[in-house]
Amino acid sequence: MKMTELAAPGLAPSIRSRGRFTSQTSALLLMLPPALVLFTLFVALPLFDAAYYSLFKWDGYGTPTDFIGLDNFKQALGHAVFWQAVRNTLIVLAVSVFVQLPIALGLALLIYEKTPANTLFRLIFFLPFILAEVASGLIWSFVFDGNTGVAAALFHALGMEPVFILADRHWAFAAITLVVVWKYFGFHMMIYIAALQGVPKEMLEAARLEGAGRWAIVRHVQVPMIASAIGVSVFFSIVGSLQLFDVVIPLTNGGPSNSTHTIVTYLYTFGLTRTRIGFGSAVGVMLFVAAVAFAVLYQRQISKGSRS
Amino acid sequence: MKFSGLTMLGAASLLATLLASTAFADVTVHVLRPEVPNTEKAYHQKMVADFEKSHPGVDIAFEYIANEAYKQKLTTLLQSDQKPDLIFSWAGGVLAQQAKAGVLQDISASVTSDWSASIANAGLSAFTIDGKVYGMPVNASDVVFWTNLDLAKKAGVDPESIKTWDDFLAAVKKAKEAGVTPIMVGGKDKWPLHFYYGYLWVREAGKDGMAAAMGGKGDGFAAAPFVKAGEDFKNLVDLQPFEPGFMDTTFEQATGQFGDGKALFHLMGDWEYGTEKQNSVSGKGIPDDKLGTIRFPAVQGGAGEATDTFGGINGYAVIAGAPPEAVEFLKYMTDAENQKLAGAQGLFIPIAKGVDESIANPFFRKMSEALAVSKFHQIFLDQALGSDVGATVTDVAADLAQGVVTPEAAAKTVQDAWSMR
Numbered sequence: 001m002k003m004t005e006l007a008a009p010g011l012a013p014s015i016r017s018r019g020r021f022t023s024q025t026s027a028l029l030l031m032l033p034p035a036l037v038l039f040t041l042f043v044a045l046p047l048f049d050a051a052y053y054s055l056f057k058w059d060g061y062g063t064p065t066d067f068i069g070l071d072n073f074k075q076a077l078g079h080a081v082f083w084q085a086v087r088n089t090l091i092v093l094a095v096s097v098f099v100q101l102p103i104a105l106g107l108a109l110l111i112y113e114k115t116p117a118n119t120l121f122r123l124i125f126f127l128p129f130i131l132a133e134v135a136s137g138l139i140w141s142f143v144f145d146g147n148t149g150v151a152a153a154l155f156h157a158l159g160m161e162p163v164f165i166l167a168d169r170h171w172a173f174a175a176i177t178l179v180v181v182w183k184y185f186g187f188h189m190m191i192y193i194a195a196l197q198g199v200p201k202e203m204l205e206a207a208r209l210e211g212a213g214r215w216a217i218v219r220h221v222q223v224p225m226i227a228s229a230i231g232v233s234v235f236f237s238i239v240g241s242l243q244l245f246d247v248v249i250p251l252t253n254g255g256p257s258n259s260t261h262t263i264v265t266y267l268y269t270f271g272l273t274r275t276r277i278g279f280g281s282a283v284g285v286m287l288f289v290a291a292v293a294f295a296v297l298y299q300r301q302i303s304k305g306s307r308s
Numbered sequence: 309m310k311f312s313g314l315t316m317l318g319a320a321s322l323l324a325t326l327l328a329s330t331a332f333a334d335v336t337v338h339v340l341r342p343e344v345p346n347t348e349k350a351y352h353q354k355m356v357a358d359f360e361k362s363h364p365g366v367d368i369a370f371e372y373i374a375n376e377a378y379k380q381k382l383t384t385l386l387q388s389d390q391k392p393d394l395i396f397s398w399a400g401g402v403l404a405q406q407a408k409a410g411v412l413q414d415i416s417a418s419v420t421s422d423w424s425a426s427i428a429n430a431g432l433s434a435f436t437i438d439g440k441v442y443g444m445p446v447n448a449s450d451v452v453f454w455t456n457l458d459l460a461k462k463a464g465v466d467p468e469s470i471k472t473w474d475d476f477l478a479a480v481k482k483a484k485e486a487g488v489t490p491i492m493v494g495g496k497d498k499w500p501l502h503f504y505y506g507y508l509w510v511r512e513a514g515k516d517g518m519a520a521a522m523g524g525k526g527d528g529f530a531a532a533p534f535v536k537a538g539e540d541f542k543n544l545v546d547l548q549p550f551e552p553g554f555m556d557t558t559f560e561q562a563t564g565q566f567g568d569g570k571a572l573f574h575l576m577g578d579w580e581y582g583t584e585k586q587n588s589v590s591g592k593g594i595p596d597d598k599l600g601t602i603r604f605p606a607v608q609g610g611a612g613e614a615t616d617t618f619g620g621i622n623g624y625a626v627i628a629g630a631p632p633e634a635v636e637f638l639k640y641m642t643d644a645e646n647q648k649l650a651g652a653q654g655l656f657i658p659i660a661k662g663v664d665e666s667i668a669n670p671f672f673r674k675m676s677e678a679l680a681v682s683k684f685h686q687i688f689l690d691q692a693l694g695s696d697v698g699a700t701v702t703d704v705a706a707d708l709a710q711g712v713v714t715p716e717a718a719a720k721t722v723q724d725a726w727s728m729r
Binding site for chain 1: 383384386387405406408409410411495496498552553554555556557694695696699703706707710712728
């Protein structure tokens with residue numbers, strides 16, 4: 001990004017003074033190397049390293065020597081838990097986009113206008129997002145606790161046996177998606193609120209004068225006007241789903257029976273904690289490819305949309 | 309970062325002291341280990357002071373890191389220039405990984421016969437890989453059924469009479485009928501569940517069976533005794549013996565609830581004694597006269613002996629390039645006097661021979677006696693089999709406890725991981 005911004009004005013040096021050109025070049029020469037070095041050191045090199053390690057059976061000691069080709073990839077693709085993790089990640093992704101975002105949009109439409117009461121609600125809805133992921137994971141693990149938690153008290157009040165939802169292989173992941181929605185809807189709501197406040201009042205006024213009802217205004221004026229904000233929020237929620245890690249670890253640590261792993265917790269559990277650095281790298285490479293593929297597709301879709 | 313004048317002054321004087329002490333000392337031995345309570349640090353400092361007195365020119369420096377951080381740092385640290393000379397080790401597969409990577413020192417030549425004779429066999433063999441000695445143990449740990457005697461009385465169970473697995477299953481049934489939760493377990497952490505599966509392996513397969521499986525003979529870990537161990541475990545699981553929600557309970561929570569008197573049994577190592585008290589609501593746990601320990605029961609027809617034990621062996625490994633003084637200090641740490649002192653202070657179960665009588669804690673003494681007669685001491689499988697296969701074992705133990713895999717499938721999963729290692 002930086003590079004293009006800096007380089008673009010320099011493309012037409014002939015119409016500018018020569019002095020201006022050299023000062024721009026020197027600025028480029030001065031500022032580009034640090035950024036380039038940092039990018040190479042902390043982004044590009046580790047990336048290539050991971051791709052290289054993924055071809056070895058390596059436990060992190062010494063240098064990798066046991067070349068096994070694509071075996072790490074084959075192993076992961078043949079591992080039932082890996083597919084469970086992929087499935088869970090897709091579930092989070094779907095719930096984020098199709099449940100969390102509509103909730104966020106609905107709330108944003110209700111409270112985007114600047115009134116004291118709305119400010120209070122905004123604050124309350126935004127609070128979960130401010131909490132550290134690990135802290136919210138821990139808080140919810142207490143909520144779900146069948147002995148002492150809020151859930152236990154609820155079941156008790158209804159005269160039912162307490163349910164240990166995080167210990168249940170079928171429901172534990174549903175509990176995690178609930179926490180994810182709770183944690184992040186406030187963030188998306190804020191994006192929508194900011195965008196909604198930017199929609200010109202005259203436009204809404206005009207629509208109302210034309211006889212449009214509340215629903216029609218939302219559908220035909222407000223939502224189309226904030227389409228780019230919705231695009232950004234969809235992008236964030238998909239990338240966030242692919243990277244989901246720190247909420248899961250304190251809640252279930254991937255258990256029971258490895259049923260609640262996401263791709264990243266799978267990588268951490270089966271790659272890092274088991275000192276199988278080569279295997280973990282292979283999973284990392286696959287995740288990277290998936291993320292890049294998504295980003296490219298998404299960009300295309302967006303640019304197509306803006307052209308039409 | 310900002311440094312106040314005082315910190316700078318402190319740092320400067322510290323540096324000066326360091327320079328001064330290294331100027332006088334010919335050699336410094338760096339010992340790196342996980343964090344320990346202050347009582348144990350004082351014990352280390354006493355050994356350091358005594359050793360330095362009798363060895364002029366030698367400096368010993370202990371450094372402590374938090375437990376998990378220690379495990380994670382070690383892989384990279386051992387390959388850097390900042391290598392320590394002695395590191396704390398849980399022995400087993402991880403030690404073998406380090407030996408294979410060439411970061412450890414073969415000290416076989418320095419291990420004199422009187423030194424090796426003074427250490428319990430199980431301990432010495434834990435630090436011996438392919439006939440080469442890479443370190444020395446300082447303590448052992450032992451897994452037993454900690455028993456709440458009040459609840460035993462309420463359930464009409466006599467813990468002392470439990471000798472076989474069937475006796476144990478009968479006791480569990482009795483407790484259930486009396487409305488007492490039979491077993492507390494921290495299933496979320498998985499390793500507490502592997503104590504059951506692992507101990508049953510030891511009982512069913514015995515020393516030879518374990519060696520054969522690790523040596524890749526026959527069906528390995530998928531062989532009959534390991535399947536049978538899974539069936540034994542299943543027989544227990546079918547009785548629904550654990551506290552409700554055990555898969556969402558951590559070891560810390562489980563040990564606290566056991567201390568609160570919520571269950572009859574807790575299968576755990578010697579460290580249970582301190583943590584059960586510390587994590588209980590009252591902070592006092594179960595009073596000593598209401599607390600008992602019984603050995604893991606024997607299994608009918610199993611190849612293992614009832615006296616075989618399961619637990620840990622901890623000590624120090626010597627790093628490649630460490631000076632001979634490091635080995636000398638290691639020898640000093642394992643000598644009878646220092647081992648007795650640790651036993652008397654209740655710091656851990658010492659591993660040197662003939663120091664049992666120094667152990668003040670009655671529960672620890674009982675364990676020490678059991679370890680002394682044990683002909684086969686199996687190290688925790690999550691350590692012994694290396695980090696990968698070890699984690700697979702704890703995974704399938706948790707699956708068995710939830711009844712979601714068959715004993716055959718569990719044994720096969722472990723064998724697959726072992727052969728792909």
